Structures are given as C-alpha cells and as structure tokens.
Amino acid sequence: MTFLSVSNVHHTYFSSKTATEALSDINLTIDQGEFVSFIGPSGCGKTTLLSILAGLFPPTAGKVQIEEQDIMKNADLSIGYMLQQDYLFPWKTIEENVTLGLKLLNNNREASNELASKLLKDVGLPPVEKKYPRELSGGMRQRVALARTLAVDPKILLLDEPFSALDYQSKLKLEDLVHKLMKEYGKTAVLVTHDIGEAIAMSDRIFLFSARPGRLYQTFEVPEELRRLTPFEARAHSSYSSLFQIIWKELEGLEHQQTS
Amino acid sequence: MNINKLHEEYKANIRKEKRWVRFYQLLILVSFFVLWEVASSLRWIDQLIFSAPSKIGQLFVEKIADNSLIYHTSYTLFETVLGFILGTLVGTILAAILWWSPFLSKVLDPYLVVLNSMPKVALGPILIVALGPGMSSIITMGALISVIISTIVIYTAFRTVDSNYLKVLQTFRASRSQMFKEAILPASFPTIISTLKVNVGLAWVGVIVGEFLVSSQGLGYLIIYGFQVFNFNLVLLSLLVIAIFATIMYQVVELLEKKLIKSE
Ligand SMILES: Nc1ncnc2c1ncn2[C@@H]1O[C@H](COP(=O)(O)OP(=O)(O)OP(=O)(O)O)[C@@H](O)[C@H]1O
Ligand SMILES: [Mg+2]
Numbered sequence: 001m002t003f004l005s006v007s008n009v010h011h012t013y014f015s016s017k018t019a020t021e022a023l024s025d026i027n028l029t030i031d032q033g034e035f036v037s038f039i040g041p042s043g044c045g046k047t048t049l050l051s052i053l054a055g056l057f058p059p060t061a062g063k064v065q066i067e068e069q070d071i072m073k074n075a076d077l078s079i080g081y082m083l084q085q086d087y088l089f090p091w092k093t094i095e096e097n098v099t100l101g102l103k104l105l106n107n108n109r110e111a112s113n114e115l116a117s118k119l120l121k122d123v124g125l126p127p128v129e130k131k132y133p134r135e136l137s138g139g140m141r142q143r144v145a146l147a148r149t150l151a152v153d154p155k156i157l158l159l160d161e162p163f164s165a166l167d168y169q170s171k172l173k174l175e176d177l178v179h180k181l182m183k184e185y186g187k188t189a190v191l192v193t194h195d196i197g198e199a200i201a202m203s204d205r206i207f208l209f210s211a212r213p214g215r216l217y218q219t220f221e222v223p224e225e226l227r228r229l230t231p232f233e234a235r236a237h238s239s240y241s242s243l244f245q246i247i248w249k250e251l252e253g254l255e256h257q258q259t260s
Numbered sequence: 261m262n263i264n265k266l267h268e269e270y271k272a273n274i275r276k277e278k279r280w281v282r283f284y285q286l287l288i289l290v291s292f293f294v295l296w297e298v299a300s301s302l303r304w305i306d307q308l309i310f311s312a313p314s315k316i317g318q319l320f321v322e323k324i325a326d327n328s329l330i331y332h333t334s335y336t337l338f339e340t341v342l343g344f345i346l347g348t349l350v351g352t353i354l355a356a357i358l359w360w361s362p363f364l365s366k367v368l369d370p371y372l373v374v375l376n377s378m379p380k381v382a383l384g385p386i387l388i389v390a391l392g393p394g395m396s397s398i399i400t401m402g403a404l405i406s407v408i409i410s411t412i413v414i415y416t417a418f419r420t421v422d423s424n425y426l427k428v429l430q431t432f433r434a435s436r437s438q439m440f441k442e443a444i445l446p447a448s449f450p451t452i453i454s455t456l457k458v459n460v461g462l463a464w465v466g467v468i469v470g471e472f473l474v475s476s477q478g479l480g481y482l483i484i485y486g487f488q489v490f491n492f493n494l495v496l497l498s499l500l501v502i503a504i505f506a507t508i509m510y511q512v513v514e515l516l517e518k519k520l521i522k523s524e
Contacts, residue, residue, distance in 0.1 A: 054431055081431040087424045091446045091521075100442065101432040152432060 003032040003188050004053070004156060009062030011048055021213035022048045026062070028207060028216060030190065035182055037191045037199035037206045039247070041255055045214030046192045050158050053190065054081040066155065080154030084161045086145035088133040094120070094144055095129035101152035112151075119147040124177060139170035146178065150185070157182065157189040164194065175202055175231040196247050200240055201231035208247065210254050218250060311493045316500065319493045333501055336467060336478040339395060341509070343402020344463035348456055350403065351410025358411070359418040359444065360436070372412055380405045381469045388473055398470035398478075405466035406459040417451035418444050453517045460509045464502065 011023040022045040030036055038046045052059045055071045064071050071077060078101075088097045096103075098116040103109075117129060123143040133141055142162060149157065159178070163171040179202050182189045193199050199206045204227055210217040220243065226234045234240055293313045299305050300312035307315075323329035358365035384401060391397035425443040434442065471480025479498045486494030 051427075056427060056430055078433070079431055081427070083424055083427065085424070087422075087428050089425065089443065089446070091449070100429075104429070104432045104434050104438055104442075 001032045002029045003034070003067065004030040005063075005065050006049075006053070007063045007065075009049070009052065009059045009064065011045070011052065011059045011061075013048075023052075023059070024213040024215050026214070026216055028219075030188060033186050033188055034205065035179070035189045035191070035203045037193055037203040038209060039193060039196060039199050039206060039251070040209030040214065040217070041211045041251070042194075044209045044211035046209060047160055049214070050081070050160050050190065050192055053156075054079050054158050056081075078152045078154045080149035080152065080157040082145055082149050082157070082159045082162045085165055086133070086138075086141040088141055088144055088148070090133055092132075093129065094131050094133065094136070097133065097144060098148045098151050100148060105152065115151060116147070119150055120144070122150075122181065123147045124173075139166055139174065142166060142170075142174060143177070146174075146181075150181070155188070157187055159189065159191045161192055161194065163198070171198075172232055178202070179231050196244055196251070197235060197240075198231070200226065200243050200247070201234040206247065208250055208254075217254065220247060308490070309492055311496050315493050316497050319497050323497070329497075329501070332478050332482055332498075333505070335395075336471065336480065336502075337505055339398050339470070339478065340402055340463050340467045340505075343399045343467055344406070344456075344459055344509070346399065346403035347406035347463060348410055348452075348459050351407045351455070352414055352452060354407070354411040355414035355418055356440065356445075358415045359440070365415070372408060376408045376412060380408075381466065384469060384473045387470075393474045393476065398467055398474060401470035402463045402466035406462040409462075410455050410459060413455050414448060414452055417448040421447040449520050453513065453520065456513045456516070457510065460506065460513060464506050468502070 006026050006028050009023060009026040010021075013020040013022055026049065038049065040046055051057060052064060053071070055077070058072050066074070066077060069077070071079075088094075089100070092100070095113060095116050098119060099107075099109075099112040102112040102115070113129075117127070120128065120143075123146050125140060125143050125147075128136060128140070128144075133144070136144065142165075145162075162178075163174050166174065175198060178189075181187075191199070191202060200222060204222055206220040206222065207216055208218045208220065209215065222243065223239050226237055226239055226243075229237060296310070297313045300307050300310060300315075320329070358368065381401070383404065384397075387397040387400055387404075391400060421444050425447065426439055429439050429443055467478070468480040468483070471478040472484050475481050475484055479502055482498040483495050486492060486498065
C-alpha cells in the first residue's frame with residue numbers, strides 16, 4: 001500500500017544573485033512500513049528532498065502526499081526528522097529533551113515522562129533522564145535524539161545521515177537499533193546516507209540520485225535474504241557485496257559524468 | 261601511584277594559590293588607603309582636593325549619624341536598580357519584537373544605529389522638562405542609556421541561534437512563540453547576562469548624570485553639592501559608596517548567571 005508519494009517535485013533555491021536548481025522532476029512512492037535509502041553524490045539534493053518530505057518548506061513545484069493528504073496542509077501530521085547532529089537542547093535535561101515534542105502538543109507531563117523513560121530504555125540507554133546532554137557521549141546523544149523523535153509517535157521517520165558523525169562501532173550498533181525499532185514499531189523510514197553499505201544493510205529499497213539538478217537516477221531492490229537480516233549480519237552476507245559492487249559502479253559512473 | 265593522594269595535592273595547590281591571590285588583593289587595598297593617608301598627612305598631595313581616608317571616615321560617621329547618607333544612597337540605589345531592570349527588560353522585549361517581524365527589523369535598522377550612536381545623556385535636559393525634575397526622569401535616563409544597545413546586542417543573539425534547533429521544533433509543528441520560548445530565549449541567556457553586566461555600569465552613569473542635572477537628592481547630588489561648596493571629603497565619600505554598591509550589583513548579576521545557566 002502506498003504510504004507516501006512524491007509527484008513531479010522540482011525545487012529551486014533563490015537568492016538575489018543566483019537560482020540554484022536542486023531537484024528536478026522527482027517521482028517516487030514509498031510503501032507503508034518500508035525502509036528506503038537515498039544515496040547520491042554530494043549536493044544532489046538529498047537533504048532538500050528530505051526537508052520537503054518533513055514539511056519544513058514547500059517544493060517550488062509538485063506535490064508530496066502522505067496517506068493521500070498534502071503534507072503542507074495537514075497540521076496534525078507528525079513526522080520524525082533526525083538530523084546529522086543530535087541538536088539536543090543543551091539547557092534542557094535529557095528527559096526534557098525527549099519530551100519536548102509532547103510538551104509542544106500539550107500532553108500530560110507525567111505520562112510524557114513515563115514514556116521518556118521507556119523510550120530511553122528501548123534505545124538502550126541507562127537511566128540518564130536528569131542529566132544534561134553535555135554529560136553524554138556522541139553515541140548516547142544520538143540515541144537520545146532518536147528517542148526524542150520517536151516520542152511523538154511519528155508516522156514516518158526521516159533520517160539525514162544520522163550516524164555519520166559517530167565512530168564506526170557506535171554506528172554499527174545504532175544501525176542495528178534503528179533497524180530493529182523500525183520493524184518493531186512498523187514505521188516507514190527514509191534514510192539519507194553517503195555509505196552504500198549502510199544503505200544496503202538497512203533498507204528494503206535504495207534510490208540513487210544524480211547531481212545538478214538532482215534527479216532520480218535508479219532504484220535498487222535489496223534482495224529478500226538481506227532484508228531479513230540485521231544490518232550487522234547483512235554486511236557479512238554474500239549478496240551484500242555483489243549489490244555493493246553494482247551500486248558502487250553506478251555511483252562512480254555518475255561522478256565521472258559530473259567531472260567530464 | 262596513588263590517584264587520591266595526587267588529587268588531594270592538586271586541590272591543596274589550588275587552595276594555596278587562591279589564598280595568595282586573596283592576600284595580594286587585600287594588600288593592594290590596604291596599601292592604597294595607607295599610602296593615601298600618609299601622602300595626605302605629609303602633604304605630598306593637596307588635602308583640600310584629595311582628602312584623606314581618616315577624614316572621609318569621619319564624615320562617614322557624621323553622615324550616618326544624621327541619616328543623610330542612607331537617605332541619599334537609598335534614593336540613588338532605587339533609581340539605579342529600576343533603571344537597570346527597565347533598560348534590560350525593555351531592550352529584551354524590543355529585541356523579541358524585532359525577531360518576531362524581520363520586516364520591521366529591516367525598517368528600523370538605520371534608526372537603531374542613529375539612536376545607538378547618539379549620547380543619551382544629552383537628552384537629559386529634555387527629559388527633565390518633559391517628565392519633571394524628579395525621580396521619573398532620572399530613572400528614564402538610567403534606562404535610556406542602556407536600552408538601545410541592549411536591543412541591538414540581544415537581537416543579534418536571537419538571530420544567530422543555530423537554525424537547526426528551530427528545524428527540530430518545526431518538525432514538532434511548534435508555533436513561532438513556542439520556538440521563541442523553547443530555543444531562541446534560552447539559547448540567548450548567556451548574551452542577555454553579559455548585557456546585564458554592561459548595563460549595571462551604564463545605569464549608574466545615567467542615574468548619576470541625571471542627579472547632577474536635577475540636583476535635589478541622591479549621591480549624584482552630593483557629588484555636585486560637594487563640588488560647589490568645595491567639600492571634596494563629601495565627593496570622595498559619595499564615590500566610595502557608589503563603588504561599593506556598583507560592585508554589589510555586579511555580584512548579584514553574577515549570582516543570577518550561575519542560577520540561570522546551569523547547563524554550562
Ligand atoms: N538554503 C539553500 N540556499 C541555496 N542553495 C541551497 C540551499 N540548501 C542547499 N542548496 C543547494 O542545493 C543543492 C542541494 O543541496 P542539498 O543540501 O540538498 O544536497 P545533499 O544531497 O544533501 O548534499 P550532501 O550529500 O553534501 O549533504 C546544492 O547545490 C546546494 O548548494
Ligand atoms: Mg545533505
């Protein structure tokens with residue numbers, strides 16, 4: 001069942017001197033509960049597309065719908081957007097950070113705090129509710145950011161290179177965690193990444209974009225046997241490396257086109 | 261190696277250094293007054309102009325006894341605290357309005373620059389005529405002197421808050437006032453506090469000049485009066501009182517800083 005549809009989306013950034021065409025004629029659909037990845041050369045408009053999906057600004061042209069409703073017009077729609085850095089509010093405790101979205105929606109304080117404790121446990125953190133973000137390591141902070149995003153029970157999770165600022169080990173652990181939680185909660189997720197391996201290990205489908213202006217260049221289905229595995233196990237599977245080679249070549253080809 | 265012992269040593273060293281710093285600070289203070297007294301009694305400096313700590317002390321006792329010092333000091337203190345609070349508060353509110361409406365802020369930009377570069381104390385005579393030669397014009401002066409610079413500095417802080425915090429809030433569908441309350445204002449607390457620190461000094465300038473002009477009550481009046489009757493004991497006594505209270509106000513702001521900025 002189609003959950004999210006992007007039709008004929010164009011986006012151009014205007015400034016007084018220049019007009020930068022970031023996205024051109026993007027059409028794609030994502031199913032309910034599906035995990036997809038966006039990959040492509042730097043500057044091809046992945047963040048732009050994700051911001052549009054998050055409803056941060058409308059596209060210059062085209063339509064984005066979630067469950068057949070225009071996202072800009074649907075004010076109740078909750079979307080989880082996780083940025084490359086955690087952007088935890090340094091002046092709030094971990095608990096206040098996690099319950100931020102609930103507070104803005106005027107939810108009951110005690111119920112929110114209870115949910116926060118549960119979510120912190122779910123993302124694999126010890127009780128750190130009363131601490132401040134600066135007392136936590138980078139990996140722990142990114143877990144808190146994940147808990148904050150999940151707290152409002154979003155219909156869709158948008159992840160913009162959320163693991164790229166982490167060390168390799170934390171990154172692998174968090175991949176497994178996010179993958180597990182998405183499947184458990186049955187959430188639809190979009191991941192932007194520079195890491196082909198991460199895209200293969202985590203997603204059901206991979207969208208490859210070409211640059212300047214960003215277009216949807218190719219779509220890859222991740223084979224069934226990989227999808228069943230956790231990202232960590234998938235990285236060790238034999239079909240992983242063959243798909244990796246294919247995508248790598250395509251990406252290389254794209255970057256050659258750009259330089260020549 | 262014993263970590264505990266090393267840590268104890270480290271702490272002892274810090275304490276020792278702190279004691280020496282305090283010692284030298286005290287030494288400077290005491291020698292300043294002693295030197296002043298000696299220089300004055302040996303006539304190295306003109307007693308009439310520079311007075312002497314003992315004379316100021318005498319005068320202090322007298323003025324405390326007839327209650328006039330406390331009267332004038334409390335008058336000035338009240339004006340300064342009020343001018344200071346008003347200046348910062350109005351400055352913050354104006355900054356919030358500018359943040360709220362980027363269009364308005366563009367329109368007002370050149371006027372802010374003009375108002376900021378103008379010496380506010382020059383408005384004193386006009387204020388006194390408009391508001392009457394009393395407390396209200398002095399308080400206005402204390403506030404006016406700091407309000408525009410506070411507005412500019414705090415508004416700049418509001419604008420430079422990392423927009424990614426706003427993005428996070430936007431995904432939670434926060435309204436503009438929620439964004440202000442949850443991100444803009446708390447992220448700018450450090451700037452607001454440092455503005456407070458500057459404003460302590462500015463408010464004293466505004467109020468003392470105001471009292472010079474109105475010349476009826478307060479420490480500023482005592483200074484002007486002492487000057488006119490050539491009683492420099494009185495001028496210096498007032499100056500010392502100002503120095504003490506300005507320092508206390510500054511300390512209160514620092515206390516507030518520790519309370520407000522717990523995350524750092
Ligand atoms: N706010 C903006 N104003 C003007 N141009 C922008 C803005 N944001 C992005 N762009 C331009 O739009 C294009 C796409 O940017 P975008 O950030 O979406 O790329 P990206 O695929 O996320 O890149 P990366 O992989 O480096 O994160 C780039 O050429 C960029 O310079
Ligand atoms: Mg990006």
